[in-house]
Amino acid sequence: MSQRNIFGYFQTMDQAQKAAEELKAQGFETISVDRFSPMLGGNPYDGDEEITSIFQNQSNSLTTTALGSPPMDDDARILAATHPDASGLAGGTGFSHPEDVCLTVITDNDRYEEAFDILEQYGARV
Known part of the structure; x- marks a missing residue:
């Protein structure tokens, strides 16, 4: 079967x-x-413990600042930075x-x- x-x-x-x-x-x-x-550590709008707010995270990259992502390795950061929302410009789906x-x-x-x-x-x- x-x-x-x-x-x-x-x-x-x-x-x-x-x-x-x-x-x-x-x-x-x-x-x-x-x-x-699409983000490591969960959805940033989910109330994840790792991602509570862009103001509480250490701002060390574009993805951390624009997306509120947790610290991640270079490969994951590069991939996340390709998302339209990482630029801060309109047009991304979020x-x-x-x-x-x-x-x-x-x-x-x-x-x-x-x-x-x-x-x-x-x-x-x-």
Whole structure:
């Protein structure tokens, strides 16, 4: 029996948790809910302990000053500096994305549509 995975993106952790509970109630076993961010250390708008405010962090780079990112290695800093928001100019989409919570479910092919429908029912972008 072959399996497939589905990634459903949600705006809030609460929405994703409710969808995960419904999937579990329907017998789906392999489910993961994760928040993601393009910045190391988490989403700067999430109240992360590492990233509380650009004024509280040591300003040692453009990404620290403009994005409020935690201190990071050179490779990560260079990658973060490529984001339009790092320049301070308009036109970037920002790091507070509408769907920054990902629910992953692994299912058999014959139950794929059922899982897909549940995710859509709870407001996921799939």
